[in-house]
Amino acid sequence: MPTVDRVRTTHTSSDPDTPLWRASQAFRLITLVYAISYQAATVDNYVNPRLSWVLVALMAVWSGASALVLSRATLPRWQVVLADQVIVIALMASTRLVADYDWYSTRQTLPTTLWATNAVISAAILWGPRGGIASGVVMSVVSALVRDRFDLDLWSDATAPVLLSAGLALGLASNTARRSHEELRRAARSAAITEERERLARQVHDGVLQVLALVRRRGLEIGGPAAELAELAGEQEVALRVLISEQAVPRSEHPGSIVDVRALLNTQASTAVSVSTPADPVLVESHVARELAAVVATALSNVELHAGAEARAYVLLEDVDGELIVSIRDDGQGIPAGRLAAAEAEGRMGVSKSILGRVESLGGTAILDTNEGDGTEWEIRVPRAGGPA
Known part of the structure; x- marks a missing residue:
């Protein structure tokens, strides 16, 4: 059935997460601009400003490379997402190399919280809400360790709530996109199968069923031995019609x-x-x-x-x-x-x-x-x- 095959190819070849990946990588580049502007505004407070610019340059390179790879899926995404977690953690830890305690204990890490959220978002899109929340917890703990700040004062430090909320929200969105895509694929395939069966039913109706009906009517008119043939033709017409009606409903897996x-x-x-x-x-x-x-x-x-x-x-x-x-x-x-x-x-x-x-x-x-x-x-x-x- 060419119609069914065409629908199957069209829908299974597309990735339901692609729009989310592209949007998240656009967000990554926007947060990079913010991180660079934050760096420019705070670099004079660092004890090692030259190294801080080197680290920001690495951040920019990784942002561009990961955005390109994740949005186009040129590599297995799980590898890129795992690398994203490691690189973000390393850059957060590098804050202690460029700033003193008085600075890093009261402010954001070198890669800003907004930029670090990209790692959480990537994990959420790939692995759903559980992966997003897990990544958010890890990033929150790393941020607290780097800044030596463990407390429950969320009003002054909203790092954990921001990261966990992003992981949960994007994870749920990813799961919803996958479910919607699967339902759409099943509906399109079911519609294509039904359309093809209805087309075949029309062809059978226009050909075989009409011939059987004609044989039945003429046999009854002629009578004698032809009446037996007419009765058989009538039975086969009914049986074929029942078969067509049963096939009109796709056999769903659910x-x-x-x-x-x-x-x-x-x-x-x-x-x-x-x-x-x-x-x-x-x-x-x-x-x-x-x-x-x-x-x-x-x-x-x-x-x-x-x-x-x-x-x-x-x-x-x-x-x-x-x-x-x-x-x-x-x-x-x-x-x-x-x-x-x-x-x-x-x-x-x-x-x-x-x-x-x-x-x-x-x-x-x-x-x-x-x-x-x-x-x-x-x-x-x-x-x-x-x-x-």
Whole structure:
């Protein structure tokens, strides 16, 4: 199926984290500008200003290199993120090489807190909230060790809250992006599969089903041995129509997936069957949709086999107050009194099992209205939840 393959290639080749990586690296470069301006403003207070500029130059080189690699994924990102943690910690520790105790104990480290946050953000995007919080804790502890400042005065030193908040927020954003991407990929693939199956169903309907219907009608008109052929053609037409309706629902890996029941019912339309459904999607759990479609297929099968060669059937789907109502009516010969009981006694379970049994399993009701010579009408009511009442 070319359509399905195209969708699979398009969605699996993209990285849901790419926008986050690019935004975070833009933030890295912005924080580098702030760190350089802070360096220019404070360098006169350092005991080793020349070394401090060398370290700031290394900071700038690493900022550009890591931004390029992480945004484009030219190397395994986990390696770059681990290197990011080590380099940031080393630069924070180097503060003691360029400043005295009175300076570094009361101010930011050489790489500012804002710039050091980039390591936390990278860990959060790659490993989620746990990785982000873990990196934030490590950076907070290193900052406290370097500045010899362990206290709970968050008003005067907000390093830990800033780092932990950034790790948590970006980690949650990364997880959300991945989940959304996966849901979009599954939805696109499901839509492509459904579209392809509907296309095949239309081709089968325009070809095989119409030929089988023609064979059935002409065989019944000719009579004699041709009537047996007509009956076989009618049975195969119904069986093929049921198969198409079942295939209209993608087999989801997740139980309880939601599908549009209209797709299953519309595949059962033919020259002798009219199907009317609401304009808006009627979304129910997949097992409810399949069972409801099987009920309709069985009822239409009985119309094909017993209502007469010229009989037409009409299917109406309604969605009313959390309840699905399906009406299946035909203008055929109707069912003689006692015929259903006799059929069940003979072991023919089309009505008792395929219709009544399925509807009961869904927690619904099925009402049959028929008179000999006046056609039949089924009214099927099924709750959306699809469970026993």
